[in-house]
Amino acid sequence: MTAQLGAELRAELRKTFSTRLWWALGIPVLVLSILYNLFGALFAGLDDGPASTLVPLLSLAYTMVLTSVFAAVAGIVGAAGEFRHHTAATTYLITPARGRVLLAKLALGGLVGALYAVAAAAVGVPAGMIGTGRLADPGLMLGLVGVGMLIGALWAGIGAALGIAIGNQVGALVSVLIYLLLVDRVLALLLSSAESEAVAALAGYLPGKAADVVVYGFLADGLAMPGLGRRLVEEIATVRYPPQWWVALLVLAAWTVVAAGLGWLVGARRDVT
Amino acid sequence: MTEPTGRLAAHGLSKRFGPIAAVEGLSFDVEPGQVTGFLGPNGSGKTTTLRMLLGLVRPSAGTAEIDGVPYAALRRPASVVGAVLEARGFHPARSARRHLLACTAAIPVPDAAAEEALQTVGLAGVADHPVGRFSLGMRQRLAIAVALLGDPRALVLDEPGNGLDPEGIAWLRTFLREFAQRGRSVLVSSHLLAEMEQTADRLVVINQGRRVYQGGLAELRSSAGPRVLVRCAAPARLAEALARSGITEIDSLPDGRLGVAGADPVRVGDTALAAGVAVYGMELERVDLEQLFFRLTAEQHRDGTPAPAVDPAPAVDPMRQWAPR
Numbered sequence: 001m002t003a004q005l006g007a008e009l010r011a012e013l014r015k016t017f018s019t020r021l022w023w024a025l026g027i028p029v030l031v032l033s034i035l036y037n038l039f040g041a042l043f044a045g046l047d048d049g050p051a052s053t054l055v056p057l058l059s060l061a062y063t064m065v066l067t068s069v070f071a072a073v074a075g076i077v078g079a080a081g082e083f084r085h086h087t088a089a090t091t092y093l094i095t096p097a098r099g100r101v102l103l104a105k106l107a108l109g110g111l112v113g114a115l116y117a118v119a120a121a122a123v124g125v126p127a128g129m130i131g132t133g134r135l136a137d138p139g140l141m142l143g144l145v146g147v148g149m150l151i152g153a154l155w156a157g158i159g160a161a162l163g164i165a166i167g168n169q170v171g172a173l174v175s176v177l178i179y180l181l182l183v184d185r186v187l188a189l190l191l192s193s194a195e196s197e198a199v200a201a202l203a204g205y206l207p208g209k210a211a212d213v214v215v216y217g218f219l220a221d222g223l224a225m226p227g228l229g230r231r232l233v234e235e236i237a238t239v240r241y242p243p244q245w246w247v248a249l250l251v252l253a254a255w256t257v258v259a260a261g262l263g264w265l266v267g268a269r270r271d272v273t
Numbered sequence: 274m275t276e277p278t279g280r281l282a283a284h285g286l287s288k289r290f291g292p293i294a295a296v297e298g299l300s301f302d303v304e305p306g307q308v309t310g311f312l313g314p315n316g317s318g319k320t321t322t323l324r325m326l327l328g329l330v331r332p333s334a335g336t337a338e339i340d341g342v343p344y345a346a347l348r349r350p351a352s353v354v355g356a357v358l359e360a361r362g363f364h365p366a367r368s369a370r371r372h373l374l375a376c377t378a379a380i381p382v383p384d385a386a387a388e389e390a391l392q393t394v395g396l397a398g399v400a401d402h403p404v405g406r407f408s409l410g411m412r413q414r415l416a417i418a419v420a421l422l423g424d425p426r427a428l429v430l431d432e433p434g435n436g437l438d439p440e441g442i443a444w445l446r447t448f449l450r451e452f453a454q455r456g457r458s459v460l461v462s463s464h465l466l467a468e469m470e471q472t473a474d475r476l477v478v479i480n481q482g483r484r485v486y487q488g489g490l491a492e493l494r495s496s497a498g499p500r501v502l503v504r505c506a507a508p509a510r511l512a513e514a515l516a517r518s519g520i521t522e523i524d525s526l527p528d529g530r531l532g533v534a535g536a537d538p539v540r541v542g543d544t545a546l547a548a549g550v551a552v553y554g555m556e557l558e559r560v561d562l563e564q565l566f567f568r569l570t571a572e573q574h575r576d577g578t579p580a581p582a583v584d585p586a587p588a589v590d591p592m593r594q595w596a597p598r
Contacts, residue, residue: 007378007379011378013378014378018371085361085363086361086363087362089324093327093328096344096347271330
């Protein structure tokens, strides 16, 4: 079993890195990361107060959230591309156990998602140092990259699973992006405006918002600024009563399992014609 | 674990797409050591059948077995069956070599198998070109290369002649014949009988999702029986007289002669004499396979009655069941 999944992983690795997609999608990640961290740092450099520490950290946190969207896109395009280019037949002929193909794609998506987070940080942090002239809280920055890798990997996995479940590449892309950039936010807004605290707290459990809570929650916990922590998450992630960042991480992992289940159910039954 | 034989079998396979029955109650088998031609007009359900055999499409009813088990239960499917399904199954930006290497990793077999397959199909020189630049014929060759990677016992090919130039078709024919001569099985579909005549030993002919013939090519040829070609003074009167005596398979040939099937010259001559029609000449003609294939598949069953399933059996004269329209 392990040896066989190894074969599928190697195959997915070769498929992923034999087309331009992975680095073509990586370019906007790098560009946006440089711009965001540079301009964030230039603002922060204007004063010597707490902002000079906080803003570069916030810029990096935002970069990690943004990167996870590109990770999701990479996961979708990679997985649904098998149907678009009709290579799924060959893949399933060699590996009729479609669940194993799904797992290998989840893993590869995760690898690419984590890679994007590392790459974004690798250019974003130096760009920020150009602005402020120093490295703000290296430990916390490293931690942010860590959680960024995790949410990037999970969202790429969700993308891969939904790419298999939906099959149509454009359809999968459009629906996931509309959900992530619009529906998730509107839902969070509606939930947050509820009277009941329990209902309002649900916003932090949505798949998109959960990723925000992970990153900003982690940052808030790491800042030695009492009272700022929860307000930071509430203000920036616009989530009331957010869960702990590690709870949100587990929630996102659970959403990934749900997406994988969907991909398995639909993908295993699909006629490949 | 016994050595895989490469024996393929379909038992009562059916597939419905909504209200449309693409394949209905189809049974056949494919034996090692032979090339089995899977013949039928376009849209007769060949592709759907092959994909059910290979576990890509779920049958609505019936089973398909390879070495006695469903495709999904094969431990190393690529070493049992190699499939050539469509020439479009490639990422246009991926090179031929990279495509093959993704497959060798998944099977898994050593990467050297990819180089070997490239040599076999004659694509070694363009292995690093993106497949998007390949002609249809080159893609067919690459699809065959993929099918060969696992050194399979059986090959399943869906219309591999499409897009191949005459040279490519000749190459494919030789290749398939040699493959079968090594005791392996080949199932190759086509809508052209001519393509099969020089390649196949056995035929499975389907029409509208149902089998209309299964058996040897030689048996099909001999089962056809000769036609009597008659030149006479009054073809219409002779045809009428023949019809009255129960001989209905009569064609008017362009040169004015009658083509009479299911009767010998003696009976035709006696009937002509009785009808008072002067006969100027008679000739025995073997019906060619193309014509037979046309008869087998020309039947339109819009009313839903089953097509006659014709198998060579000594007691039955199959020609009686192949009444023309």
